[in-house]
Amino acid sequence: MTIAAAIESRTAEGTAWSTASRIGSVDILDNLSQAEKVWRGLEDQQFSTPYQRFDFLEPWQRQVGAREEVLPFIVVAYDAERRPLLLLPLALGHKRGVRAACFMGGKHATFNMALWDRDFAASATAADINALMSAIRERSAADVMALTQQPLRWRDLANPMALLPNQASANDCPLLTMVPSAAPAMLIGNSFRRRLKGKERKLQTLSGYRHHVATTDAEIGRLLDWYFAVKPLRMAEQKLPNVFAEPGVEDFIRGACMAPLAGGSHVIDIHALECDEEVIAIFAGVADGYRFSMMFNTYTVSDNSRYSPGLILIRNIIDHYAGCGYRALDFGIGSDDYKRLFCKSDEPIFDSFIPLSPRGKVAAAAMSGINRAKHLVKHNQTLFHMAQKLRSALR
Numbered sequence: 001m002t003i004a005a006a007i008e009s010r011t012a013e014g015t016a017w018s019t020a021s022r023i024g025s026v027d028i029l030d031n032l033s034q035a036e037k038v039w040r041g042l043e044d045q046q047f048s049t050p051y052q053r054f055d056f057l058e059p060w061q062r063q064v065g066a067r068e069e070v071l072p073f074i075v076v077a078y079d080a081e082r083r084p085l086l087l088l089p090l091a092l093g094h095k096r097g098v099r100a101a102c103f104m105g106g107k108h109a110t111f112n113m114a115l116w117d118r119d120f121a122a123s124a125t126a127a128d129i130n131a132l133m134s135a136i137r138e139r140s141a142a143d144v145m146a147l148t149q150q151p152l153r154w155r156d157l158a159n160p161m162a163l164l165p166n167q168a169s170a171n172d173c174p175l176l177t178m179v180p181s182a183a184p185a186m187l188i189g190n191s192f193r194r195r196l197k198g199k200e201r202k203l204q205t206l207s208g209y210r211h212h213v214a215t216t217d218a219e220i221g222r223l224l225d226w227y228f229a230v231k232p233l234r235m236a237e238q239k240l241p242n243v244f245a246e247p248g249v250e251d252f253i254r255g256a257c258m259a260p261l262a263g264g265s266h267v268i269d270i271h272a273l274e275c276d277e278e279v280i281a282i283f284a285g286v287a288d289g290y291r292f293s294m295m296f297n298t299y300t301v302s303d304n305s306r307y308s309p310g311l312i313l314i315r316n317i318i319d320h321y322a323g324c325g326y327r328a329l330d331f332g333i334g335s336d337d338y339k340r341l342f343c344k345s346d347e348p349i350f351d352s353f354i355p356l357s358p359r360g361k362v363a364a365a366a367m368s369g370i371n372r373a374k375h376l377v378k379h380n381q382t383l384f385h386m387a388q389k390l391r392s393a394l395r
């Protein structure tokens with residue numbers, strides 16, 4: 001049976017899954033257009049991350065997910081009056097011989113969440129979450145749910161999915177908390193600021209030197225053309241695979257960067273340092289009025305790279321969003337050295353592996369074990385250095 005056939009006709013209204021739960025019915029949809037109205041309505045309540053925006057995940061599914069042969073697996077839970085309570089934006093595919101439901105967005109989403117009705121999320125109980133899982137287990141073709149990289153909290157609320165069995169994610173996400181009206185030195189220490197200003201003086205002698213956020217399609221297209229030309233060179237220097245060369249990824253990134261949001265921003269915003277002669281550095285990420293979350297970056301291969309343009313651009317970005325009243329900024333998954341220059345803490349993120357079938361029990365245990373091993377290696381310097389040496393040798 002194909003995945004599409006297995007999901008087909010599973011959108012009928014459910015029954016009251018538990019007298020202790022407020023979930024009255026659950027739909028499982030395999031078409032984003034069917035879910036769009038509910039999706040955007042829950043998106044407006046802003047208890048989900050920017051990575052769960054419809055305009056971020058729709059192009060991902062169309063350009064990347066479809067090429068990876070995963071199908072939308074969108075779970076929508078309602079109360080007894082058919083008011084939407086939550087939407088899980090998942091994709092269903094085959095992984096290690098089982099049908100696994102994972103969050104849409106793949107490696108391009110730092111954080112994964114359901115989209116929640118805020119009032120329901122604030123008071124959700126284990127009975128509600130168990131009822132949701134029971135409904136999915138009864139009505140879906142999936143063997144296992146691999147729900148990774150979920151924040152324990154978002155803004156001012158706990159993530160109700162943490163009521164499920166969970167474990168720490170394999171990777172960390174460095175986080176900078178920004179207190180409103182904080183002095184610049186509270187965000188970036190004075191000595192580090194002075195060092196960056198000293199480096200920036202070299203760049204300020206360049207004609208037309210500036211920091212800006214791309215706003216027009218022409219600016220966005222020009223910066224992305226530069227990025228997709230330079231990034232492969234940087235990846236090759238580090239002996240890393242170029243994930244942006246994978247089928248559909250560039251089209252997805254371009255589409256999301258061009259997609260407008262209310263207020264003049266875009267689904268993905270691009271910050272750039274430029275002069276009249278060249279693009280010097282860019283950082284791109286998603287913003288929601290509360291947090292800026294960095295996604296991808298690179299910097300020039302010219303001699304101007306000597307002056308740490310990436311670090312200078314990060315400083316400008318931090319000051320920009322602090323001035324806009326933002327409360328947090330994160331650097332995405334991974335504890336690279338440059339991130340620790342700005343961030344002294346990590347965003348707590350967790351994974352849950354939920355079996356939905358007998359075969360899924362084995363798969364969930366294996367997935368959990370693999371992720372625990374990765375977490376152990378990445379949080380033990382000796383093991384981490386051994387793994388790096390082995391990876392280099394294999395390359």
